[in-house]
Amino acid sequence: MIHHSKRRALAAFAVATAGALVFAGCSGEAPEAPEDGPVTLTITANAITGGKNAAEADWIADWVVPEFEAAMKEDGKDVTVEFEPQGVDDENYKTKIALDLQSGEGADIIGMDGIWVGEFAEAGYIKPLAEVGGDSVDAWEGWEQIPEAVQGALSFDDERYGVPQGADGRVLYYNKDLFEQAGLPADWQPESWDDVLDAARDLKKLDGVTPIQLNAGTAMGEATTMQGLLPLLAGTGEQVYEDGKWVGDTDGLNDVLDLYKTIYVDEGLGDAVLQQEAAGRDTSFQLFASNQIGILLEGDYFWRSVINPEEGVGTAPMANRDDVVGYTKIPAMKSGSGVDDQDFVSMSGGTGRVLNPNSDHAELAWELLAFMNSADAYEARNAGTLAITPRTDVNDEMLADDPMLTYVSEEVLPITAYRPPLAAYPQVSTALQQATLDVVSGTSVADAAGAYADAAKDIVGDDAVSGG
Amino acid sequence: MTTSTTTPAGSAIAPRRRRADDVAGLGKVRAGIFVAPALILIGIFLLFPAVWTIWLGMTDYRLTGLQAASPEFVGLDNYVEALTDPSFWNSLWLTLVFVLFSGIIGQTLIGFGLAWSVRNIHGWTKGLIEGLVLAAWVIPASVASFLWLVLLDRRSGTINGLLGTEGAAWLIDHPMESIIIFNIWVGTAFSMQLFSSALSAVPPSQIESAKMVGASGWQQLRDVIVPNIKGHILTNTLLITLWTFNTFTPYLVTAGGPNGKTEILSVYIYETAIPGGQLGLGAAISLIMLLINLVIALAYVRVSKGRNKR
Numbered sequence: 001m002i003h004h005s006k007r008r009a010l011a012a013f014a015v016a017t018a019g020a021l022v023f024a025g026c027s028g029e030a031p032e033a034p035e036d037g038p039v040t041l042t043i044t045a046n047a048i049t050g051g052k053n054a055a056e057a058d059w060i061a062d063w064v065v066p067e068f069e070a071a072m073k074e075d076g077k078d079v080t081v082e083f084e085p086q087g088v089d090d091e092n093y094k095t096k097i098a099l100d101l102q103s104g105e106g107a108d109i110i111g112m113d114g115i116w117v118g119e120f121a122e123a124g125y126i127k128p129l130a131e132v133g134g135d136s137v138d139a140w141e142g143w144e145q146i147p148e149a150v151q152g153a154l155s156f157d158d159e160r161y162g163v164p165q166g167a168d169g170r171v172l173y174y175n176k177d178l179f180e181q182a183g184l185p186a187d188w189q190p191e192s193w194d195d196v197l198d199a200a201r202d203l204k205k206l207d208g209v210t211p212i213q214l215n216a217g218t219a220m221g222e223a224t225t226m227q228g229l230l231p232l233l234a235g236t237g238e239q240v241y242e243d244g245k246w247v248g249d250t251d252g253l254n255d256v257l258d259l260y261k262t263i264y265v266d267e268g269l270g271d272a273v274l275q276q277e278a279a280g281r282d283t284s285f286q287l288f289a290s291n292q293i294g295i296l297l298e299g300d301y302f303w304r305s306v307i308n309p310e311e312g313v314g315t316a317p318m319a320n321r322d323d324v325v326g327y328t329k330i331p332a333m334k335s336g337s338g339v340d341d342q343d344f345v346s347m348s349g350g351t352g353r354v355l356n357p358n359s360d361h362a363e364l365a366w367e368l369l370a371f372m373n374s375a376d377a378y379e380a381r382n383a384g385t386l387a388i389t390p391r392t393d394v395n396d397e398m399l400a401d402d403p404m405l406t407y408v409s410e411e412v413l414p415i416t417a418y419r420p421p422l423a424a425y426p427q428v429s430t431a432l433q434q435a436t437l438d439v440v441s442g443t444s445v446a447d448a449a450g451a452y453a454d455a456a457k458d459i460v461g462d463d464a465v466s467g468g
Numbered sequence: 469m470t471t472s473t474t475t476p477a478g479s480a481i482a483p484r485r486r487r488a489d490d491v492a493g494l495g496k497v498r499a500g501i502f503v504a505p506a507l508i509l510i511g512i513f514l515l516f517p518a519v520w521t522i523w524l525g526m527t528d529y530r531l532t533g534l535q536a537a538s539p540e541f542v543g544l545d546n547y548v549e550a551l552t553d554p555s556f557w558n559s560l561w562l563t564l565v566f567v568l569f570s571g572i573i574g575q576t577l578i579g580f581g582l583a584w585s586v587r588n589i590h591g592w593t594k595g596l597i598e599g600l601v602l603a604a605w606v607i608p609a610s611v612a613s614f615l616w617l618v619l620l621d622r623r624s625g626t627i628n629g630l631l632g633t634e635g636a637a638w639l640i641d642h643p644m645e646s647i648i649i650f651n652i653w654v655g656t657a658f659s660m661q662l663f664s665s666a667l668s669a670v671p672p673s674q675i676e677s678a679k680m681v682g683a684s685g686w687q688q689l690r691d692v693i694v695p696n697i698k699g700h701i702l703t704n705t706l707l708i709t710l711w712t713f714n715t716f717t718p719y720l721v722t723a724g725g726p727n728g729k730t731e732i733l734s735v736y737i738y739e740t741a742i743p744g745g746q747l748g749l750g751a752a753i754s755l756i757m758l759l760i761n762l763v764i765a766l767a768y769v770r771v772s773k774g775r776n777k778r
Contacts, residue, residue: 095742098531116532123536219725273622273637276726283623423533430744441727 039361040080041368044097045111045353048087053305055313055385057085060372063380068371081368091221101125104358108365109372114153114164114350115222118423121156125357128159132355133366142373145391149418153350156421162354163373164390169412170231170346171327172196173296173303175288179326181206182294190331191343193235193259196295200269203294211269212295213284216260216436220281224436225429226347226419227297232256234345234417235332241420246428246460249453250467255333257435257445264440272440282315289316297330299349300408304387313385327404329411339417348416350390388413424460431455521758524751531745539748546752555728556753559736563713566648566732571712574652576705579659584689587667598660605657613720616650620721639722643730647718654717659704666700667693699772706768710761733757 043060047053065081072079084107086093094116100106102125112120120126130137137160143151146164154162176186182202190196196212203211215228230240238252247253264272274280274287285306287293296302307321308314318325330345332338338345353372359365371377378394381387386402388409389395399406419425431452438448456465494502525546529539550556582601586594604612619626622637638646670693678688694701716734724731724739731739737757741750 091743095531098745102531102536119532119536122534123530123532125532125536218727219723273640276640277622277637278639278723278725426532427745437727 038078038080039364040082041109041361041365042082042084042107043109043111043353043368043372044084044086044107046086046088046090046093047111048085050312051087051315054315055305055308055310055387056381057083058312059381061085064368064372064377067377067380068368071371077364079364089221090223098123098125101356101358106356106358108356108359108361109353109369110356111165111351111353112162113222114162114352115419115421115425117154117156117161117354118421119426120354121159121161122423126161126354127357129161129163129355129366132357132359132362133369134363136363136370137366140370142370142391145375145393147390147392150350150390152418152421154352154354162352163369164350164352165373166390167348167350167388167409167413168299168301169348169408169416170227170297170299170330171408171412172330173288173298174199174326174328175291175294176324176326177291178203178206178209178294186326188326189328192331192334193232195331197262197267197269200263200295201267204267204269206294208292210271210274210287210293212263213270213274213288213293214260214263214297215275215281215284216264216272216433216440217275217280218430218433218437219276219278221433222426222429223281224433226349227299229256229432229436230347230417230419231297231330231345232259232333234339234347235330235337237332237337237339237341239339239417240428240432241422241425242466245464245466246424246456248456248465248467249449253435253452253467254445254449257439257448260436260439261445265442275440276437285316289318291324300388300405303327303404304385304402308385310385327407329415338415342415344415346412346416348413348418352390427459428456431459521751521754524748525755526752527748529748529751531742531747533745535748542748546749547756549749550753550756555731556736558728559731559733562644562730563732565644566651566718567709567712570648570651571655571708572705574648575655575659575708575712576701578652579656579704580663582656582660583663583667587664598664601657601660604653605655609654609717610720612654613650613717616646616653616721620646640726643722643726647721647730650721651712651715651718655708655711659708662700662704663697666697670696702768702772706765709764713761713764714757 043064045053045056045060047057047060049057049061051057060083065083068081069079086096088096090113094113097106097110097112098120101110101120102123117126142163150164150167151160153167154160154164172190174188179186179188179199182199182205184199184202188199190199200211203209215224217224233240233247233252233256236252236255238247238250240247263270264275274283277283284293284296285302288296289307298306303321303325306314306316307318307325309317309319309321332343332345335343353369355362355365355369373391375391375394378389378391379398382389382394382398386398386405388399388405395409399409419429434455435448435452438451439445443451453465453467490499492499526541526543527539528535528542528545530536582597586597589597607615617639620638622628622635622640625638627638628634628636674692674696675688678692683691714734715732716738718730718732719735719738722730724735733753734757737750737753740753741747744750
């Protein structure tokens with residue numbers, strides 16, 4: 001009996017293994033095609049025509065694809081480029097590309113947030129650029145044009161993993177019409193958090209207006225950390241990662257959470273419910289565009305993409321953007337209390353594109369990536385929808401056209417701070433988002449900060465967290 | 469498989485018995501070849517994922533980072549972590565509340581109520597009612613969830629428009645109630661159809677006799693209808709319980725929020741494993757969920773066996 005069942009089990013196992021082998025055979029590597037034969041390269045990015053990052057999607061589809069195909073044809077190569085657009089939350093996009101890379105699939109060129117580079121590299125999903133793309137990577141002319149700090153956004157452990165796509169900075173946006181109605185100056189420059197709160201209190205007298213919306217909560221993911229907590233923390237003189245330690249239950253964090261409490265709980269200057277809605281960030285964009293939010297902390301992405309009046313670019317276009325929307329530097333808690341004793345602070349991040357190590361045509365994919373980062377490509381990209389590019393040669397020539405981006409590049413970038421390029425960061429960031437959510441939904445500041453510190457210790461270990 | 473369970477283990481007479489069992493006369497090898505395709509499919513799509521889940525549940529495998537490249541075996545750590553985490557128990561509690569109100573009470577009772585109230589109606593009215601209820605069942609969940617998002621929207625939602633409750637954030641202030649009603653709306657059609665056919669199978673003679681002796685509607689229901697359709701009630705309750713326990717559709721309405729208030733187990737696992745990146749922990753919780761499912765199913769088998777014996 002035992003003998004029989006054993007044999008049966010063995011047989012079943014053999015059959016199952018055979019089946020698995022057949023399946024494995026199906027998904028096995030296709031034979032390497034000759035580089036000048038018909039080759040298809042794919043690009044993916046969280047950008048889609050008519051939706052998220054529409055300008056980038058249009059540029060890839062209408063400029064990169066045909067121009068690169070034509071350039072290849074001139075060289076006698078038959079190359080087809082396909083664009084796989086996405087238009088979802090950043091968190092979902094990250095999950096998708098992580099799963100793609102994990103299963104050995106994915107596009108040849110993948111757009112990603114610089115802050116994901118660390119964890120993706122540690123997981124072995126992406127490899128140093130020169131290792132994937134070959135010798136021509138280090139020889140690329142573009143590196144000279146991209147400042148070291150900007151290259152850092154797509155680097156990990158002193159290795160380049162991708163080509164940065166731009167630099168950005170965060171400012172306070174405000175609605176000049178609403179400011180005028182509330183008797184506030186159109187040319188506004190707050191010097192401290194109290195100045196911001198005072199302005200918000202004046203705005204509160206207006207009907208149907210939310211004075212200030214400060215990103216909070218877990219629903220909007222990294223936007224909460226990047227366009228909320230971190231710039232404020234920098235304004236208290238602390239950073240999320242300093243001297244080998246992550247921020248814990250510190251004075252600075254408590255001050256920041258106190259500000260959240262003042263805005264959302266004590267004085268009702270912001271809409272706490274909005275921060276908990278699944279589509280809260282997009283809704284806040286819509287409300288700002290329809291003159292229902294007075295002050296909003298956002299990156300320059302908000303200006304050049306979200307409220308851009310250019311046809312088909314913004315998801316919440318404001319026809320009178322240039323007249324109505326003001327922008328100003330984010331003040332430190334008090335004058336001089338920011339990091340490096342600064343009066344004003346900001347946070348910067350960067351996105352970029354990496355090569356997929358699973359690519360069948362990695363060297364050709366690098367050619368395409370270099371092509372996408374050529375001066376010509378940025379000039380085409382900037383037609384109508386200017387962004388701060390990573391290339392100084394292009395910036396010198398083009399930024400003068402847009403006062404807002406000039407402002408960011410001249411006033412904000414010199415005082416900005418960056419997130420630590422460490423694999424643990426995204427988890428710490430989620431814990432920080434939870435702390436803001438706790439405060440906004442009624443937990444005391446002390447409890448929220450304590451719970452956060454415990455979570456941080458769970459993630460990185462007791463020794464790597466500062467404060468109580 | 470069946471032979472090994474019906475013959476006494478190690479019995480000397482087993483070969484003769486087995487020959488008698490071989491009704492088709494194929495012999496073991498040919499019979500094996502016949503079932504091999506099914507076995508392969510079961511192996512690939514059921515057995516392998518199950519074993520894989522058990523293995524994953526004992527590692528610290530993550531979606532990204534170092535643990536994605538070289539996950540370490542952590543034994544039962546994930547199970548300990550899950551079972552000592554208050555948010556797991558909170559999620560289990562939310563699931564039980566959700567199953568009780570949206571599945572057992574909501575879908576079953578309302579489904580029965582609908583079937584009961586249309587049982588004597590004929591013609592287009594019945595068709596219309598059944599059609600409307602079935603529509604909710606037929607519409608894909610993703611579409612239905614958008615419908616409900618629009619209905620419940622805080623700023624321009626239909627419900628707020630109808631009730632004059634401008635600005636009420638149903639999905640934030642009453643998230644659990646919202647997904648319970650949503651799930652009742654989505655799933656009641658099944659119970660209604662099942663009970664409709666059950667009711668039509670109740671012998672009319674028994675109802676007539678009950679009526680003749682002057683039984684009220686309630687007494688007819690209690691003494692004639694329910695005893696007749698007990699099996700259906702049991703089947704329906706089991707299926708609804710399991711389906712509701714495992715459903716993921718509420719995620720499309722609330723995304724588990726606000727602040728985890730609608731994080732039922734399926735959503736909790738998803739949040740842990742995919743956006744949270746903790747695939748190992750997620751696999752461990754999945755297995756716990758599977759065990760709970762098994763307990764429910766076994767309880768049902770026991771109840772129905774007891775019923776059959778009687």
